[in-house]
Amino acid sequence: MTEIINKGRINPLIDPVIEYVLNNIPPYMGLFVMQTDAEGLLKNWFGPWEKYFKNSPVAGQIIDDYAPFLFGMVPPLVVPMVLSHVQINDKTYVEIHILADEDGSFWVIILDQTRQTGLMHPIVQRFYNSRLKGKKDPTDSSAKNTLAALYLLDFMTFNKSKNAYKMMGNTPDWYSDIGKVHLRNDKAVDLKELFPYLEVFEYEAEETWSGDQDGKVLSGIWEETKSTGEKLYLQAYAIRYDRRNYLLIKPLSQQSALSSEFVQKAREQELTLDRLAVTKKKLKQLLDFKDQFVSIISHDLRSPMGAVIGLTELLLADNSLTTKLDAGQLELLGDIRDEMYRLLDYNDKLYHWSNLELGNFRIVKKPIDASKLISYVKKMHLPKMNDKNIRFETALPASFRMQGDETLLGQALNNLVGNAVKFTPEGGTISLLFKDDKQGKRIEVKDTGMGMDQESCDKLFNGFKRHTSMGTKGERGTGLGLGIVKKIIDAHNFNITVESQPGAGSVFRIQITGS
């Protein structure tokens, strides 16, 4: 053996390697030896390379560029590293030994095992078939080559030549979970039958496979179902490496599962938003229906209420009747009239409220005579202010000009002053002030009433209030007044704010813009 090696290119062959070859390498045919430096670059070789490779080795070439099946094996994890029955091409099985010497060189010794494997194959196949019920092909043992060993990392690997696929290595565990047919290495696989999704991916992969350079392309995701009913997402890689074509299939990682969970959540959220939008639309329809109903009813109730008030007024004005009634009966009749007025006021506010909610009004902005507004409001509340001995102050600068809807603004100021009268005690003061100065054009309704805390101020304009406060003389409100004011002011694109403190009165300020 020493003699043979010395006739080759390996020189000098150091003693420990010679010793190893003599003691451990059986005298098979086809001994081929390669020596690399510490970086894995080829230095020397000996033996019939043409038995295993298409080309001759080149000094300085990376060893796994020359022999891809050695990828990741030089330097070896253990020394010596021995791998048996490694299929390095369609027909050839080899045994590989990898050694390291004291000078930092690596030695790769390759022996032909094709014949031995051929003899062993049917025996081992039968043995394992009986043990594993034919699930695995044991000849595809752990290290056919780097790609074939990828099943250990959950990949299924196929070698592609022309239109035929052959599986390399074993099937990973997930493959048996999805209940597909048993695969063998020596038979071509109808991959499109096995995974119909690959029919489409093949179109994309063909571009890479038919290219001149190494490359890879990743497929989309497809879904398979495990026998447990659980879903399994798979993805394929088409690889061209060293003029050979491969197809790898791998289940998606946990990270991908997380991203699919994210998509699921995002879509569920969008569906919820869609449903909310539909509910909102329906709700709006129902609210409009309610407002229309209230508007019609409150409109139709005005006439009979007015009639009752009119009749009561007639009775109270009829001396022939009133002289026959005692004081208690007269008071009762007066109470009927007053309560009917209150009911009419409440009904009117309901009517206005529902129409404002429905948007059944159009703002007609015209120059307003503010003095008319003051007179109107004063006229409306003077009797009650006199009753409570309230002083009414007004201010209107001569230069004050504004535009707005006189009727609606009159209604808004009427409600604000009415509110002030309700909450101002006897002897107090209410002011209706039109101002135009550095702080802009505005109308203020100010009182020396009981005032409110901040929480009450914040809730003041939020539409209908279920519980209203009683006035200083027990006056009751509708809970709609300030809501109506807010609607009218908003419709003008003006702004209304309130400043108040308990016991220190309130100021309602309408800031006028665009007039």
Place this chain on the structure above:
Amino acid sequence: MIKKKITMLGAFAVGKTSLVQRFVNSIFSEKYQTTIGVKIDQKLVKIDDHLVTLMLWDLYGEDDFLKVKSSYLMGSSGYLLVADGTRAKTLEVAISLQKMAREVTQNAPFIFIINKTDLNDLWEIDTEAIDKLRKSGWEVLLTSAKENFRVEEAFDKLTKMMLQQK
């Protein structure tokens, strides 16, 4: 045996998977489970004495972030375009997907399915829109995967259309 590929197309959550599962496995699940990638099922049907294996490609639904790749339609003999009757915007998605499918499949036959007739109260796609599509030559079917309403008819009808096409 004849083999035909049918692709399911439509916006997300319109019921593509439910229709396939109803047709292939006679099951329906109330729970919405988004489809990731593609799920391929097959079913053997007999149409006019022909045994046909249908390869059903259930694609993920399209939305603003996930667009359907046209390559999935390659080799399709026909497709089912699906919208959700309770979400009018899924009709727009279906119309835009049909343009893409028409080109890739070179005018392969298709049926437009408006699914979820069981949710009649929430229906958003109006009759005029459906009539307009029918007038433009679309075959439109209203189905319910949940109530198994006209599901088999949709697949059978499309299979017949595909067989006539050959």
